[in-house]
Amino acid sequence: MTHPVLARNRVAVVTGAAMGIGLAACRRFAGLGMKVCMADVDAAELETARAEIAKLAPDGQSGVLAVPTDVAKPADLEALRDAVYERFGEVGLLMNNAASRTGGGVWAPLEDWHVAMNVNFWGVVHGVRAFLPRMIAQGTPCQVVNTGSKQGITNPPGNTVYNITKSALKTYTEGLQHELRSTAGCKVSAHLLVPGWTTTGKRAHKAGAWLPDQVIDLLLAGLERGDFYIICPDDDVTPAMDRKRILWGAGDLTENRPALSRWHPDREVLQTLAESGDQAQDDYFPVEDYPATAKVLMEQEATQVIIGDPEADRAEVEFLLSQGYRSLLMVPIVLGGESLGIVEAMSEEERPWTRTEINRARIISHQLAAVIQSRLAPARPPHDERGAEPRAVI
């Protein structure tokens, strides 16, 4: 490591340090020769973890401090800060990592909402407010890492409470970094660590998940480069998939789609539409090589390709297989008698498409044609003042 924060004798403070990603971070910081301050609400687990880190730290016991801390309580963070400055005299890196697993859907008990917000969101705010003024005043390069989650970016349904804590944290950390970089002379930067699916706590490791060490590898590489967003894949979800999912969520707003449309019953049709826009340049192919595709454009009728159908064209079947699908529905987008494109839906099942699905795809193709038409229509001439309609004041 060449970054001045990730260096021998600098001080790292980690909350939620007794296990999981926090503990893995402490191991690595100690391995870099940093002094480590570990904070966790679980005092017994914290003591076990402290003993482990003390064996790794170059200065042994004297290079490690463990302070039982409940991040939900601002006074605990202030006491933690005082203890670290008294023992080590500075802080180079603050990792606000503690999180509660309390959560649930929108009807979760109010008490659970408060626990989750108090730990996952307010816990980080408490950490920043307790430590940052002194870290800035040090005048040395320093870093703050807040551990977020993809759930705070893509908002999968199910654990809305947790998602909200992490999306609030993302917004907060973005604002924090903006303020830090806009503050004259400030040498502190903020970073958002976004782990993927990671085996932590006392859970058994499952195929597909990453191990905390892999998250820390990515964290250190990101901090070294000065990245703000440090987004980890896992063995199931690649960076390309993350990118698509993030863009899909943003597309709900820009395309006026239903909220959380990735989990909407019409998702296959919607997703295929967005993806065909996404990949249009890469996936360009001569239509005459694909007879069913050519037919749907020429005859302007819905057409299906099912891989087990002996009539299906080989090239189209191979294309489907290469995408991991087994049946394809195509509906033309028609405007003024001309085919402008195709709405495609693909399914992992080898089966004909239902009437309802075909109708949904048709509705989408009509809606798209209407959107295209409205974009093509000449802009309305500006009103002259006398005939102007009253204007809304926004």
Ligand SMILES: NC(=O)c1ccc[n+]([C@@H]2O[C@H](COP(=O)([O-])OP(=O)(O)OC[C@H]3O[C@@H](n4cnc5c(N)ncnc54)[C@H](O)[C@@H]3O)[C@@H](O)[C@H]2O)c1
């Ligand atoms: N494991 C994953 O798949 C995953 C994915 C995305 C994000 N994350 C995030 O990574 C971070 C670490 O998660 P993990 O999986 O290592 O969790 P973990 O449950 O293994 O460890 C969390 C630690 O935080 C401590 N903690 C809980 N409440 C606290 C409080 N009020 N004050 C102080 N400490 C408290 C716990 O005692 C525990 O030691 C969390 O912010 C989590 O939201 C984890």
